Amino acid sequence: MLQVRGPLVPKSTEAKKQKKKKQSFFRKGSKRGGYANSPSKKFYFPQCFHSRVSLLRHAAAFLIPYVIIVAVIGRPMYYMELVLGQFCSRGPVAAFDSMPIAKGVGLAMPYSCFGVALYYNVILAYALLYAYYSCFEVLPWSFCDPAWADQNCYVRGANALVPCHRVDQDLFETFEHANSTAKDAIPVRHDGKVVMVDSLTYTMAFANCTNASEPATQQFFWKYVVNLSDGIENLGAVQPKLLICLLIAWICVFLCIFKGIKSSGKVVLVSATVPFLILGAFLVRGVTLPGASMGLQFYFIPDWSKMLRFEVWQKAAQQVFYSLSVSQGVIICMGSYNDFRNSLYK
Incomplete structure (x- = not known):
């Protein structure tokens, strides 16, 4: 027998006032979807095309299922979690107090979010390291350095190898x-x-081809940045450069959240706008490169037969849940800072 209780709004008047002051600033950021537009999630989207769906030779075979799943599953779940957070004015754990049979769902959300945060910051560490190397006059991955390259290394350059x-x-x-x-x-x-x-x-x-099989950019990452070992039985040594970048990434996370909603709300205003500027720069640069027309054709002209493959729908669903951050408790937490009578639909 399910028990549905009333809205779990803050009990004291003072708590209501404090929460209302905080939510007025944070609501602007949450409406912009700053969390769903984070750079790491933009990094994962083209990765789905390249590493998995490019084998199908039609990226639109991924794009169409992605849009369908967003409309049918992703956005409704996103809206539902916002409504749940706003109605209860609580975090994901306490929000499910109104339905005890589903309380385990609320407990599982922070754990899944913690798991994502562990590797999320590894991606940020990679980005920080590459940002540092990008300041060099000669990019270290633009040539095959004998210090880390082998005989299979080649350079993608003017010769179009x-x-x-x-x-x-x-x-x-x-x-x-x-x-x-x-x-x-x-x-x-x-x-x-x-x-x-x-x-x-x-x-x-x-x-214009070469017998080498690995570009310098790939070997630079695996052999220098990561210094990949020869097997799981050999863990390898800790990479100091990555350790420093990972520490900086976690320090940045701490600075963003240590004051609660006051600090994270300001970060949302930046994270909701900067990714679009970066994507705009990537778009302008991409369409001006040689072969851009072929890339656009690959992206927008679908092969309808590929949409029947289970792998395409599976990867599209993974990307939807990852990019919208549903089922992680973050959206419920965002909604909890909205006013109880705030119109989410508008």
Whole structure:
């Protein structure tokens, strides 16, 4: 038998006044969705395209399920958690007091949030380290440094070098919808399909390839920044540079929250606007790079058959829950600082 109690608003008048003063400033930040627009979540979105869905050769096969899940599941859950927090005026643990059978959900939310925070700050540590190296006159990942590079390292630069084993795949993706009709066209096979490529393009593609398989940027990260060990049985040594950056990241977190809503509310105003400026800069830079039209075509033209694959919907759902931060208790906490009669719908 479920017991539904009344709104868990602050009992004392003084508590109500203090909470109202705090929420008036914080509500502006929460409406902007500062938490959902954090840089680390923008980092994960293209990662879904590159590491998982690019294998499907159509990014729109991920984008369409993502939009559907946001509209059907993501936003309704986001709104529900805001309403729950505003109605109860409590955090995620106490908010479920009105439904004792679900109290374990409220207890699990802070634990899941803590788990996310552990690796979240590792990403911030990477970002701080790369920001430091970006101040160098010569970027350390722009060449194969013998200190960390091996014989498989190559530089993506003016020669437009690509690994030879990827040439067939790149040619297939380029000519998949526009086969060459020249007499000297050469068949290119990939993934059980065949396309025709003119001989000049085919020859030039293989002339600009390299037998090396790992770009300098990749080896710089794995062999220098992370210094990846050769197996799980070998933990390796602590990396001082990453340890310092991780410590700085946690200090920043402490400075953002040590005064409670007074400090975190101000941070929200920054985190809600800066990511859009960064994304705008990335957009302008991206559309001016060579091959931008092919990238846009890859992004917006869907292959409807790929949408039937379970992996696409799974990764889209993961990204929705991660980007909106639902089921972590953060949204409930945000809503608890709103006035009880605040119109969330508007």
